[in-house]
Amino acid sequence: MKSIIVALFLLASPVLAQDRAANHLVGQTSPYLKQHLYNVVDWYPWGPEALNKARTEGKPIFLSIGYASCHWCHVMEEESFENDEIGAFLNEHFVAIKIDREERPDLDEQFMLVTQTVTGGGGWPNSVFLTSEAQPFYGGTYYPPDTFLSILQQLSTMWRDDRPDIEENATALGNVVREYLGRKAAAYPLTAEIATQLAQQSLATMDDFNGGFGVAPKFPQESSLLFLLDQAERSSDAELLEVVQIAAAGMVNGGLHDQVGGGFHRYAVDNAWAVPHFEKMLYNQALIGRVLLRLDSLQPNPSFARAAQRAFDYVLRDMTAPDGGFYAAEDADSLTTTGELEEGVFYVWTPAQVRTHAGAESEFLIDALTVEEDGNFEGASTLQLSGEEVDVERLDTGLELLRQARMLRPKPRRDDKILLSWNAEMIVTLVQAARAFDRPEYLTAAQSSARFILAKMRNGEGYYRVNTGGIASIDAQLPDYAGFGRALVALADADPAGNWLAEAERIGHYLVEHFQQSDGLFQMNSEAQGLGDYIQLDDGVLPSGSAQVQLLLSALARRSSDVFFSQQADALTDILSGQALAAPVRRIAAIAAVDAQNRGDVGPVRAIANGAVLVSTVIDRGEGLLNLNIEIAEGWHINAHEPLEAYFIPTTLEVNGTDIGSDAYPDPLITTLSFNEASLLALYEGRIELSVPIKVGANAVTLTLQSCSDEICLAPESLSFSFW
Template identity: 40%
Template sequence: MRNAVLFLMLGMLGGGSANAQALPAAPSRSPELQRRLETALAAKGPDYRPRTEHLRPDGQPLFTNRLIFEGSPYLLQHAHNPVDWYPWGPEAFERARQEGKLVFLSIGYSTCHWCHVMERESFEDVDIARLLNSHYIAVKVDREVHADVDQVYMTAAQLLTGSGGWPLSSILTPEGETLVAGTYFPPAKFAQLLQKAQSLWEERPEALRAQARQIADAVSRALAVESQAAELGDAIVDQAVADTLAQHDDLQGGFGQAPKFPQEPRLSLLLDQALRQDDLQALEAAVFTLKAMARGGIHDQVGGGFHRYSTDNAWLVPHFEKMLYNQAQLARLYVTAWRLIGDPELARVARRILDFVLRDLSSPEGGFYSATDADSEGEEGRFFLWTPAQLAAVLDPEDAELAIALYGVTPGGNFEGRNILHLPVAPEAFAEAQGLTLDELWQRMDRIDQTLYQQRETRTHPHRDEKVLTAWNGMMITALAEAGDALQEPRYVAAAVRAADLLWAKVRSDPGALKRVYLDGRAAQPALLEDYAFLGEGLIALYDITGEPGWLERARELADALWSRFADPDGGGLFMGEAATDTPLMARPKDLSDGAMPSATSAALHLLAALSRRSDDLSDDQRAKSLLASVSGQVQRQPTAFPSLLLALNRLRHGETGPRQSAARGAVRVEARILRKDPGAATLVLELGLRPGWHINAEQPLQDNLIPTRVRLTGDTPEWRLEERRYPPPKILKLGFQREPLAVYEGRVRIEAALERTTDPDVQARPWVPVELRLQACSDALCLPPETLVLQAPVTTD
């Protein structure tokens, strides 16, 4: 079929001209619509600057279309194009059917460089607008808002052309089925394509409809999920890790060749494997990549945070967008890696990411903005670039000399005559060469970066996409909560709480119902599966850290809602979005494999796995296993495409990781820490909290058939030896179903144990100790099976 489609596309591009017919003085609009457009424009206020080159002498726009009503910065960017844009929805397709017109669908996002180029060249061009307005219904979609729509039409583009990207440009039938798809088109070729497609539509519409139906069938097949189940165990995780390591770039970090993306889900799986299996190869690969990125130009050395990807193998030249979802995932990775090896460079990078988000991507209400653009003053990356003279002008001579050497700054530059700041020499080696300690170098760098940041703030800033996306905010809430806990930064936890409260107040339209976008005080668009799942994960993180049950109750509401709204009763699994009842869509997609962020399916599996450990609702475990079974066949065939889902599989099979965990379906909460008193001695402390009506057996439970509560270090802890254990005095109970008295622990329980260092106290030890806690929890009515928790207890100074 591809050959036929390509033949059709080539035929459409051949011959013809870009001559356009006369543009009506204004698109056909009702007086009511015209009044609403004028009212919406007036409401923007006197400081409003329309994004268009078509202005009246008084600065007012010549053109305004329906996108001015929308809650998406990307759509609002196009609200004053001469193209008579519609947002995605039934109105556009109904008009296309009534008038027998093709639909031109343009999908992009507000910080997309080539989307801006096509806007300037084509959508601001009056002749192209005349062609679109006369013969097409033009529909503009923000891919970050309608991720499900984007997935369907991107699949069509990939089937037709073998590739995809943004802007995604498609010509559809009035029924929403793809005829032609591509990405960026230069204006002359674009006009030619539009005119030829229109001619073919007039000459043989039924032949084109038949072709579109074939494409739609192919899209449906491509998006269909085979329901064949497979057994998934530890072997599939080991295979995914081995295959991922085989693709790792041992010279420069990352996976594969340029362009290089961080691929955070893969790094997460490697770190999880390092933690659970003591896999040194996985740990070294993940840390090597994290350090390579942190020292490259993909990391904003002045302002913190990471750009979206690198255009080269060495992480030097980024595409200068900054996306919230990257910051959330990378902050978690750097914190996790720091917890594993205790390297202060990793903690420093994590703090810089989170400080960037709180400073530059936070709304006054406490939500988090989506992204910043790559372009400013018409040039990509200009905001972030430096010359030696600029550094010398703002820094004192000694700091300027250090900064030029540290950041690899040269007169010729490394990007269009200017310099992307990076660290060509490892900080440890650079500090030694300069006669500084590493701490002294970090202090100098912080002072230099602060001065440069303040100077950079005087420049023209890239555009900032100020929509608050529920899913991405959920990811950021998780990152802030976990980092605040690990790094002992209460302000991070406070920011996570504030954002969670904002979302619950603003995007929760009804119990069990979320909106996807919040902008300018208004929530819009029904939420997708990922919104429920990622926000639910964030609420779980807040529950773990604060212990407040309200967060768990909210997460429970979202888990129940996502299952009722997105479950596929026929094929199993979860759909990306709710069923479309009024707008045509070629298929109802599912988001299975991981990309730049974890898939919605894996996020949902993580939420269900977390709830199954913290709630006595048995449906969570049942739903998790059902969801896993629905994708198990695909996972078995290509495990490296599902790293986040495999990480969730580990949670289901082997439990949680970290210093805080839940047991007994949430009836028991445990926190572990190591208080180091001097280089050779420390105290292990476990704090347990039991719900009313629950108890665990004491260390000596009085009956031989009962499982005692016991603490030990796991076998792979050579640095420490566990000496004296100190259990609290038990409470003696006699329950109705037990004749003999029981020795139990209830309520708040503290267990301590003395630790003695078995290796040289002056040698750096691992910053955490794996601790095994064996317990059995019972209520007045039942006893649960015995459980063994493995906690990673952080070593802190008493």
Template identity: 40%
Template sequence: MSHTTEPKKGEANRLINATSPYLLQHAYNPVNWYPWGEEALEKAKKEDKPILVSIGYSSCHWCHVMERESFENDSIAAIMNEHFISIKIDREERPDVDQIYMDAVQAMGQSGGWPLNVFLTSDQKPFYGGTYFPPESWAQLLKQVARVYNEKRSEVEESADQLTNAIATSEVIKFRLKDNGTEYTTTTLEKMYEKLSMKFDGNKGGFKGAPKFPMPGNWLFLLRYYNATNDQEALRQLEVTLSEIARGGIYDQIGGGFARYSVDADWLVPHFEKMLYDNGQLVSLYAEAYTATKLELYKEVVYQTIDWLEREMTSKEGGFYSALDADSEGEEGKFYVWTKDEVEHVLGAEANLIMSYYNIEKEGNWEEGKNILHMHVSDEEFAKRHDLGVAELKEKVWKADELLLEERSKRVRPGLDDKVLAGWNGLMQKGLVDAYVAFGEPKFLDLALRNAHFLDQHMIHDFRLNRSFKSGKASIDGYLEDYAFVIDAYTALYEATFDEQWLKKAKGLMDYTIEHFYDNSEKLFFFTDDRSEKLIARKKEVFDNVIPASNSQMALNLYRLGKIYDHEEYLNKSSMMIGKMTALMEQETAYLSNWAILYADMATPTAEIVIVGKEAELMRRHLTDRYHPNKIMMGAIDASDLPLIKGKTTIGGATAIYVCYNKTCKLPVTSVEKALEQLQ
């Protein structure tokens, strides 16, 4: 067997040419890493060696630990270099590869997670894998796998074939998705809500138990369910959840932005990494929840989080970065936590009040001496206890936050993953548009427009989308997730501005996706473009997780664009997709909540609102002050070719609002109040 030369001490391996910050973190490991691609895959065949695929991402804590313990260890690296072709993958750049091998590890009966380490035959078929391994077990496993691969090849290949067949089985067959024509009823909606409500933590919000993840799709479904049924308990559960998260340590109290999850059941101790996709969706959710509840806390969270986005996560071109690491100086959370002495030093005379406000203790409320800033009660309650006016308290807290933030900015910062991912940018852009619609803040629209232009100029060519942008260049073919969230953001941007260029771009991307991703036989979309690299399986993503499934988002996009363009094919496709999922949705609402949101839109009438005239934009703003989420907004200052606007005119020169349901319009009105009455 030929021997692969390993990098010499201090010498870079092949990852040095990668764009991914995660791969670059591994560029000086003694492991002879390759990026995923032709060179490594060919080499494995030529040398008849098994492939080791190791998958992670830049802000993954246990990925760093395994690197430190094993991949920087010369003797372990030597075993890897002798027996394997080792490939490092950034799961955020290549979710297609990650999805296949994550499925494989779960099919072996193991729980998935990252780092994901999977052994493949030289033709990319998986035969063994797992997640994090401590160094001794890792070294032992490497030797064992190499021995079995050489001595029991036929058994290895047989098991690899079986696994490959299992993961290549279509999701439609695997989950018994049937073409059900769907009757959309609030009864089915109630069943979905009941399924979810069994998991509620009525005290602290979210679902019972720990760790606790903010799951924006689940809470948005609660809000839409409340809107459809007026169920006050659903609204209460939503408010408890959003208020507890906003006051918890999972939210960065002085800097804005949400951490990935909390390790406890109280939202107190975060896993400190901040991901763009969480923050984009949570900005949308808090903005919409504010419109429904008018709770000031939600507005503060949105404004502060967008400040963080602008300050720490925006590239000079207008793209949004992917993530901030949990660790700085090799220590988790070091950047974010405070000792009592540090706070006293920064705040002087105001320190006692603020320490009480944020629950800072001498012995620390987390690890010894270290405090995670969080609140136990509302500002109103705290102000009353301390004999202060609410406005006075807010002013004091705001000043203290400024000082603490300034002091914190002198610390060593957590690592920044500065690649720009199209789909995640779509989620954040949509968050900004939703925030603009809720609050009318021009800055939010400016940021959204800058991002929309950035994507359009740098990441979209002839309606074909790139996944990733870094160091001035776009790379990797877009996945369904990228198209789904960019289409959603552009559609929302049209509805917030009535600028039809964004609508046309959304439709162009939609038509490209139907042509290159849609599976006519199963009536769902593949995750990958038919022009892209062929892997051992072509998957479809149907379950909503922390990020909604790309198929559920496409079904929503088809529904909205179908309404706006009066496009029967889009509406039929959307209806067939949701019909396939309804039976499963009733059983597994928590994992299909984005589908359930579309179901809620279909179970109650969707208003088509058209505004025509000089004041179209102003009237849109007044109309969206009131909570009515199940609507499509269209408008024009004068004429438009959109089917639902054609032929609609001003009334005696005054801007007119047309409220329509299923293309049938009520009498046009010239005041927002009258339009709101028609919406009731």
């Protein structure tokens, strides 16, 4: 019976065992909520109907928050929410509400804080108990069925016998949570010295042997890695670069990396990145991929470049909707040969399985991928590169044999929600990857996702957060708007003719009008939700909404002639840095965003001259050259390396303080301009390329130029790059 239920569950059948009637989740589009549609528990979605029912009937609320690819959410469903005794008790004494945390990150963050306050920890499923007025009084995570029923019985008795005490405690707990969510720190400037100090302090938390931060469970923590790379590039700090390289190598070579199909799992349950928690999330592909791109741009690394492209190819192959958006996730669990739903079974291998499908390449693959008889996960092996030198072409050929064989296994369920903020991060990364690897299909995929959002996720002047099965729903939140604005800026850099920048600018104005508070910070929702207004400062699976607003305003300020954006970006920096410095480890993305506004962008793409000039760098691995491309908008020019007028600022490129030499610069255009037709000028227009040999060791590269139109010349600007 169990295997029959699981199979029907995976196929999303409208009928389950015993022809059970659907609950109040009918009509919900969330794949996670649909999974619970035929539970014994009479679930409601979060909204007025459920909240009014609790208030009218005087019942407490049991709030369960999870997501479709969550292993322990599945376990608690099977053990408790399909349990007749538990379901009957819940339905009689509580109003049961289900929330998909990926649809509602605002409610997820608020109620996770409740559980963390009560228990000192957190996770999913998040199990929170609220009064009939929706004020929290208790919280936990996964409970075994006997424990869960006992808690329900105890809390029900307490609600009946001591309701005033519970409501008093709920008021106190709610106030603690609201105080934290509404916390404010004094404005404080972020200096270069403070940013450098924070980077150095973070080294103390690094795992020097396996790479990454802290101990198991070990998460990628991409925002922290990207901050370290920012600081490495700003100061040519080889130590900071190396610690990120060690972390990336651990992830790329370990079981966190899906060696067969490409892409990365959500986190590792051990210190060595060997055994993952097997769900695969879109945001990890975007953010781990971005870390690998940055590393490869600073010091070419074929292993990182390969892993990044395999992750992006996986997204295009398996996570892309036919009409353009990117799906949210793939589950950790799938069916075994006996019909049982188990974690990781799709991804792990035994030596016998490899030999069955890989033929003459079997022993090579078994050695290269560390496939052992006893295995390291339930009698099988997660695949890990052994660390020895390996023939990559031969490895990839063998991995394709295993991928084709793996496709015969029951696949993990895919969560086909299209989430605005997650798609935005994927767009940004794919645009960068298209430029770095000369892969135009990545840019095409990014453009298709953006066009899908523009066509299918508009909500009047705003946006929806979610599109599932062609149905858009749930008002977009701060990370959605700011993230999509950043994605549009990235597309505008790559495709200036696409009119992407105009919509990014409109979003910037929209955010200030609808999300900005009187103190200059930006709230999570345009209208209060859940426990009230709050400012998202802490990083989660994505950089915080506050960090993303700073990044968007800064990007627009560098690309727009509208002084509104530079004023807003400048005004936010000290306010946001004061908040971020109050808890820098949790708010490192905001630190990085403020640092970028104060000291300029880092990375391989830089906009200057109010967007009239775009500078990008790409390393030619075959020739050992850094190619620096300068793209100049129509109607603008920069002075040549040897201008004909002595008072003009020349374009110069220096490596470690030495100019690359006159012969390395292109021949200038000799012409006159309308403001001074009597004098000849030597200048560059359109697109020029400068090439620099990359030597072993640190290379500090500085580009200096002055941008002019027919009417004005802007102040000279210098851009600094670091390469190893």
